Amino acid sequence: MMRTSLLRKANLIYLAILVLVLASCEGNKGYTINGTVQGDVENAKVYLQKRDFISQVIIDSTLINDGKFLLEGMVEYPGLYTIIIDRTPEGEASNPKYKNVSHFYLENSDITFEGDINTLPGFYYNAKRKSVPATIKGSMAQTLKDNYEKQVKPLNAQLNELNQRYVNEYLTPYIKDGTENVELGIEITNKEKKINALLLDKKLAFIRNNTHSIVAFDFVSYFFTAMYVDFTVEEIDEMVDWLANDWQETPLFEQLRKQAEAAKRVALGEEFKDIxxxxxxxxxxxxxxxxxxxxxxxxxxxxxxxxxxxxxxxxxxxxxxxxxxxxxxxxxxxxxxxxxxxxxxxxxxxxxxxxxxxxxxxxxxxxxxxxxxxxxxxxxxxxxxxxxxxxxxxxxxxxxxxxxxx
The missing domain is CATH 3.40.30.10 (Glutaredoxin)
Incomplete structure (x- = not known):
């Protein structure tokens, strides 16, 4: 009886250890990207590129075979990456005109990529070419970003329409013959400012509601590293505080702090710097x-x-x-x-x-x-x-x- 009890205990301990090992293995699971690309892409090169504020580094590559490709690996943190499909003919130097790019958030999960090489976004924007982004599924961060983009799409459409009006009705006549319709220009830009204010409110609300997400983290980081910093020092500190609980133990947060300090030098309300x-x-x-x-x-x-x-x-x-x-x-x-x-x-x-x-x-x-x-x-x-x-x-x-x- 005692021996049976000991065996039962040993089996329970073994099972407990096995569960922990399996859980550990599951916790260390990396990513897989299963890609399907329509069109003439046989033997085209596929690159996975990490995008950040310092550099853009190729971290993996493969070839397309029968319209499919597979990339596998592991990332320490979710982040913004790019899949580059390079169709440069054999013997020619790599050329951007043969490259298609798809930006997305990569995380350790099973991800699928589907697209048509004839409509995937090119390396350079071409207004005459139909562009259809790849369908990328399996990344929670990318899904969150896609849902946000759907919410703000109507406002962005209005903004694009106003931008086109500004170019066609105000800027082009001024460039062509010096005709400057000041009142019309002010009318259009005032409308643009109102829409930009609404878009900013939506983005700030998204950040506050999703502080755990790399998408919200990147939004704040972009604010601090943009050409213009349209925030006060107090607003910059507030945004850093929003992210602190979820990110302060990571190297990414230390980088964000440095970006915030640099942004404060040219924040709204700061005295000019003498040079x-x-x-x-x-x-x-x-x-x-x-x-x-x-x-x-x-x-x-x-x-x-x-x-x-x-x-x-x-x-x-x-x-x-x-x-x-x-x-x-x-x-x-x-x-x-x-x-x-x-x-x-x-x-x-x-x-x-x-x-x-x-x-x-x-x-x-x-x-x-x-x-x-x-x-x-x-x-x-x-x-x-x-x-x-x-x-x-x-x-x-x-x-x-x-x-x-x-």
């Missing part, structure tokens, strides 16, 4: 010596090689003449690396207002202090020299001036 720049005479001067007190000062970052920057200059010339004595001062700051290119462009464009250049171009303090990741970039300082408005170009700038000065 040294070259003037027309080649002298280093402090930015603070050229900011006019008691006025709205706009820091307008540009370059001679930037087409949209050059296209905006006639508008800036008109604004300068109309508002220079009404309380608005423009300071244009070039990120040209070559002095002669800068000076040639200023002469060609007749830029008579304050002109400066970062001596280190795009690698100088304009980037490290003001977070200028691309041009054109515009930042308006209020009368107390604090960051007040961003992205003030075209009719957006006209609307601001009409509201604040006229």
């Amino acid at each position: 040294e720049l070259l003037n027309r005479d080649g002298e280093l001067v402090k930015l603070s010596t050229l900011i006019e007190p008691g006025k709205f000062n706009m820091l307008e970052f540009w370059a001679s090689w930037c087409g949209p920057c050059r296209g905006e200059i006639p508008h800036l010339k008109r604004v300068h003449e109309e508002y220079k004595d009404k309380g608005f001062n423009i300071i244009s700051i070039s990120v040209d690396s070559r002095d002669k290119d800068w000076k040639k462009a200023m002469e060609e464009e007749g830029m008579v207002w304050t002109q400066l250049r970062d001596p280190n171009g795009m690698d100088g303090e304009v980037k490290s202090v003001y977070n200028v990741l691309g041009v054109p970039t515009c930042i308006v300082l209020d009368k107390e020299n604090r960051i007040y408005k961003t992205n003030m170009r075209g009719a957006y700038l006209d609307g601001f001036l009409k509201q604040e000065i006229d």
Whole structure:
């Protein structure tokens, strides 16, 4: 009897250990991506690429056989990845025109990928080509993202329609023959601002309700690393706090904290940062010596090689003449690396207002202090020299001036 009891106990212990082992194995289960692609794709290469803010790294690859492919592995955290299908013919150098890309959230689960090579999104956008995203199932994060996109689709459709109107009815006539319909431009951009505000409210609500998800985490991260940081320091700290309980023990959260600290330098309400720049005479001067007190000062970052920057200059010339004595001062700051290119462009464009250049171009303090990741970039300082408005170009700038000065 005692021996039977001992055997029973031994069996129970064994079963308990087996359950733990199986649970452990299940917990360490990685991902599988079973792909089906229609069209002429035999022996095409398939790459799995990790996308983050530092680099884009290929982590796995395979070939398509009979219209199918399989990728297997394991990720430490769910994240945004890209499947690249490369149909470059044998013997030719890899070329983007032969590549199709599909972005999605990868996690450790069984995932299916279905698409038609004739309609999968290309490496570059082509308005003449029908584009149908791949159907990707099995990732909870991707499903959450898809559901969010469905919710905001009507608002994005309205925004796209307004953007098209802005291009067709305001921007194109201005570029073609100099016809500037200021009132129409302001009307369209005011509508755009209202829709953008609704979209922001929905995104913030999504983040608060899904703090555990990598999708919400990435939304916050994008806010902090975008060209413009349209939040105050208090709002930035609040968003970090939303994610703290779910993410603070991970390396990702430490990265987010660093992004948040960088974003705070150019947050709304922060005082401008003084830097040294070259003037027309080649002298280093402090930015603070050229900011006019008691006025709205706009820091307008540009370059001679930037087409949209050059296209905006006639508008800036008109604004300068109309508002220079009404309380608005423009300071244009070039990120040209070559002095002669800068000076040639200023002469060609007749830029008579304050002109400066970062001596280190795009690698100088304009980037490290003001977070200028691309041009054109515009930042308006209020009368107390604090960051007040961003992205003030075209009719957006006209609307601001009409509201604040006229």
